Amino acid sequence: xxxxxxxxxxxxxxxxxxxxxxxxxxxxxxxxxxxxxxxxxxxxxxxxxxxxxxxxxxxxxxxxxxxxxxxxxxxxxxxxxxxxxxxxxxxxxxxxxxxxxxxxxxxxxxxxxxxxxxxxxxxxxxxxxxxxxxxxxxxxxxxxxxxxxxxxxxxxxxxxxxxxxxxxxxxxxxxxxxxxxxxxxxxxxxxxxxxxxxxxxxxxxxxxxxxxxxxxxxxxxxxxxxxxxxxxxxxxxxxxxxxxxxxxxxxxxxxxxxxxxxxxxxxxxxxxxxxxxxxxxxxxxxxxxxxxxxxxxxxxxxxxxxxxxxxxxxxxxxxxxxxxxxxxxxxxxxxxxxxxxxxxxxxxxxxxxxxxxxxxxxxxxxxxxxxxxxxxxxxxxxxxxxxxxxxxxxxxxxxxxxxxxxxxxxxxxxxxxxxxxxxxxxxxxxxxxxxxxxxxxxxxxxxx
Numbered sequence: 494x495x496x497x498x499x500x501x502x503x504x505x506x507x508x509x510x511x512x513x514x515x516x517x518x519x520x521x522x523x524x525x526x527x528x529x530x531x532x533x534x535x536x537x538x539x540x541x542x543x544x545x546x547x548x549x550x551x552x553x554x555x556x557x558x559x560x561x562x563x564x565x566x567x568x569x570x571x572x573x574x575x576x577x578x579x580x581x582x583x584x585x586x587x588x589x590x591x592x593x594x595x596x597x598x599x600x601x602x603x604x605x606x607x608x609x610x611x612x613x614x615x616x617x618x619x620x621x622x623x624x625x626x627x628x629x630x631x632x633x634x635x636x637x638x639x640x641x642x643x644x645x646x647x648x649x650x651x652x653x654x655x656x657x658x659x660x661x662x663x664x665x666x667x668x669x670x671x672x673x674x675x676x677x678x679x680x681x682x683x684x685x686x687x688x689x690x691x692x693x694x695x696x697x698x699x700x701x702x703x704x705x706x707x708x709x710x711x712x713x714x715x716x717x718x719x720x721x722x723x724x725x726x727x728x729x730x731x732x733x734x735x736x737x738x739x740x741x742x743x744x745x746x747x748x749x750x751x752x753x754x755x756x757x758x759x760x761x762x763x764x765x766x767x768x769x770x771x772x773x774x775x776x777x778x779x780x781x782x783x784x785x786x787x788x789x790x791x792x793x794x795x796x797x798x799x800x801x802x803x804x805x806x807x808x809x810x811x812x813x814x815x816x817x818x819x820x821x822x823x824x825x826x827x828x829x830x831x832x833x834x835x836x837x838x839x840x841x842x843x844x845x846x847x848x849x850x851x852x853x854x855x856x857x858x859x860x861x862x863x864x865x866x867x868x869x870x871x872x873x874x875x876x877x878x879x880x881x882x883x884x885x886x887x888x889x890x891x892x893x894x895x896x897x898x899x900x901x902x903x904x905x906x907x908x909x910x911x912x913x914x915x916x917x918x919x920x921x922x923x924x925x926x927x928x929x930x931x932x933x934x935x936x937x938x939x940x941x
Contacts, residue, residue: 540717545680546710549639550575552687555720559608560586562596566615567651568707569641597622604634605743607731609691613639616657626700627666631745635694639703641710644867652868653707658845661704662819669757671764673701674818676789680714692723697767708791773816774825782811784880785829787850788839789815796839799876810880823853830857834887839876840864
């Protein structure tokens with residue numbers, strides 16, 4: 494098996510350059526006071542074991558975060574707790590607000606002054622922040638929001654989930670807008686992507702969301718104590734007093750329809766720029782793959798093991814891992830679809846990213862889905878079983894003895910109908926297909 498382009502832990506393909514090369518670093522009215530602390534790993538240790546939440550928090554501090562606002566919620570509480578201890582040690586602002594709504598609106602105010610701002614929460618808390626995220630996108634305020642996803646809808650559970658994909662990539666709040674969404678596949682990669690998130694937020698003047706989950710937040714993993722601090726840009730838009738210059742206004746209100754339309758067109762020109770420059774993805778075993786498993790975050794780590802097992806048994810299977818969920822690697826998947834037999838999308842949800850995969854492929858290859866929800870994480874063996882079911886169904890569809898396909902065998906449904914559950918209740922490969930199709934009943938024996 495070959496890895497695509499770059500080695501782990503950060504395997505990035507197609508990440509374009511950032512605009513604003515003429516920008517210059519400045520001090521935006523903040524004076525950091527670095528202080529040694531016994532709570533941190535010893536500097537002589539280059540490789541240490543860190544929990545995901547704490548690693549992302551320290552990465553934000555090392556990236557120059559000036560202010561953190563949050564409210565405790567499982568499974569991201571350790572991120573807030575780390576910031577509560579470390580930010581005062583560094584002479585920076587930490588506020589545990591009275592609610593998620595208060596936290597995100599405090600972040601809005603701080604970001605308007607040009608501060609480098611971080612907010613974190615988990616799924617129900619992120620929902621409460623939706624209105625302010627819409628305001629910040631309209632006001633073009635840079636801010637990083639980390640969502641450590643848990644099961645839903647509603648209060649759901651405190652277990653890991655990926656069911657906030659739609660919320661993250663389709664806008665989050667009201668109105669026409671998008672925000673860049675990054676999904677790390679490991680804790681070391683999360684450390685790097687925290688710095689990247691601040692960089693993207695400030696270069697494009699936009700909120701940026703990092704989408705992780707309860708496993709990523711709570712797990713511990715060896716990491717290198719290497720951090721990156723993006724340079725500060727000359728923010729000629731921020732509101733920090735008007736001594737000796739005209740006042741500046743940061744707002745989202747555009748009462749005249751023509752003004753609002755011009756502003757939205759301006760925002761979408763920026764989003765097109767982001768889509769052209771900032772696509773990031775990683776791949777394994779794609780050079781000879783006939784089946785490609787598509788997954789992100791924790792699901793991708795499970796899928797990687799399943800792909801390794803499938804390849805060890807002679808199956809030509811590869812892994813495609815989106816790192817940016819917006820912008821989505823549409824062009825790359827479309828290219829893959831021209832020379833693979835099919836795709837299997839694996840998610841910790843009932844299926845959300847699978848729709849973007851289908852849109853990217855546009856019918857050039859079949860797209861199947863396997864997912865678990867509410868904190869139930871698929872085992873690698875379940876994913877291998879789903880791969881085998883897809884292969885058997887594709888082989889059956891290619892058999893000329895079957896004749897014409899009146900029920901659309903290659904139009905695999907969105908629903909998780911290929912579930913290989915713990916009881917092995919349905920070993921029938923035709924669980925991929927709509928029940929009751931006479932054509933399948935007549936020819937079922939041929940594929941067994």
